[in-house]
Amino acid sequence: DAGVTQSPTHLIKTRGQQVTLRCSPKSGHDTVSWYQQALGQGPQFIFQYYEEEERQRGNFPDRFSGHQFPNYSSELNVNALLLGDSALYLCASSPRDSGQFFGPGTRLTVL
Amino acid sequence: GQQVMQIPQYQHVQEGEDFTTYCNSSTTLSNIQWYKQRPGGHPVFLIQLVKSGEVKKQKRLTFQFGEAKKNSSLHITATQTTDVGTYFCARPGGYNKLIFGAGTRLAVHP
Numbered sequence: 001d002a003g004v005t006q007s008p009t010h011l012i013k014t015r016g017q018q019v020t021l022r023c024s025p026k027s028g029h030d031t032v033s034w035y036q037q038a039l040g041q042g043p044q045f046i047f048q049y050y051e052e053e054e055r056q057r058g059n060f061p062d063r064f065s066g067h068q069f070p071n072y073s074s075e076l077n078v079n080a081l082l083l084g085d086s087a088l089y090l091c092a093s094s095p096r097d098s099g100q101f102f103g104p105g106t107r108l109t110v111l
Numbered sequence: 112g113q114q115v116m117q118i119p120q121y122q123h124v125q126e127g128e129d130f131t132t133y134c135n136s137s138t139t140l141s142n143i144q145w146y147k148q149r150p151g152g153h154p155v156f157l158i159q160l161v162k163s164g165e166v167k168k169q170k171r172l173t174f175q176f177g178e179a180k181k182n183s184s185l186h187i188t189a190t191q192t193t194d195v196g197t198y199f200c201a202r203p204g205g206y207n208k209l210i211f212g213a214g215t216r217l218a219v220h221p
Contacts, residue, residue, distance in 0.1 A: 031207050042199050042211030043154065056208050090153055094207045099144055099156030 002027065004103035006091050012109045013081050021076040021106045025093030031055075032074040033100065034066060035090040043090055049074050078108075086110045113138050115202050117212035125220050130187040132215035134200035141203055143176060143183040148214070149196040157185075190219045 005024045013019050025032050031050045035043035045058035049068035068074045072093075078085055086109050092100035116135045124130050134143065142161045146154040158167055160176035160183060167174045171194075173186045187194055197216045201209040 033207060033209075035209075042201075042213050043209075045204065045208050045210065048206060048208055050206070056204075056206055058208075088153075092209075099146075099159050100207060100209060101156065102146075102153040105153050 004091055004093050004101050006089075006103040006106050008106060009104065010107045010109075012111060014111050015081055015083060017081050017110075018077065018079045019081060019108060021078075021089050021091075021108075022073065023076070023091030023093075023103055024073045025091075026101050029093035029095055029101070030072050031094050032068060032072065033092045033094070034074070034076045035092065035102075036060070037088040037090055037105070039087070046076070081110045083110050113202075114210060115143075115200055115212040117200055117215055119215055120213065121216045121218070123218045123220065124190050126192060127189050130190050130194070130217055132185050132198050132200075132217075134183045134185075134212055136181050136202060139180045141180075143180075144201045144203075144209065145174060145183075145185055146199045146201060146211075147196050148199065152196075154199060187217075190217070192219050192221055195219050 007022045033048040034046040037043040046060050047057040048055050052068045063079045065077045088105045090105045091103045094100040118133050144159045145157040148154045158174050164178045165176040171188045175184045197214040199211050199214045201211045204210045
């Protein structure tokens with residue numbers, strides 16, 4: 001049973017560009033959450049998808065958007081990239097009321 | 112939602128010494144979760160505590176949830192080099208949203 005998978009593992013973009021990150025949740029998990037982790041900090045919640053709808057959102061601008069597909073996989077899109085968007089982007093899936101399973105993350109560098 | 116405060120920020124120990132990290136909240140928590148992140152890795156779920164005064168053990172790791180459900184601790188007995196990493200506590204923020212502390216980075220010197 002594969003755990004949470006994310007692609008790509010690393011990405012380099014320049015300011016103003018757009019990026020799409022992908023996540024496949026652990027088998028049997030229907031909820032996907034996205035987190036941003038800056039260097040030396042704890043993960044910060046971006047948003048969560050359930051039943052193909054954004055169910056909850058953290059304090060991130062509208063440049064951050066997402067999508068969940070019928071197979072529960074998810075995408076995170078970031079438009080108009082800023083230098084400060086450089087971070088590790090983590091996807092987590094979970095059954096209800098339990099710990100979350102994190103994917104290996106996508107390391108985004110914005111130059 | 113309210114943040115959770117973690118102390119210390121860093122801890123350096125000699126292999127074999129004990130280690131404790133503390134997590135504090137200004138509000139009562141329904142539960143607290145603990146995660147470990149190895150250098151260059153991703154957070155890995157360790158445990159969830161739900162009950163007031165709960166104590167759970169995983170081998171050399173002991174997790175406690177305070178009576179008032181506002182604080183928690185993780186204690187590692189006789190640290191090993193494999194314990195190196197950052198330990199995060201996280202509180203629920205609605206549905207399955209997690210609000211993480213800043214973490215405690217543990218370094219173990221052989």
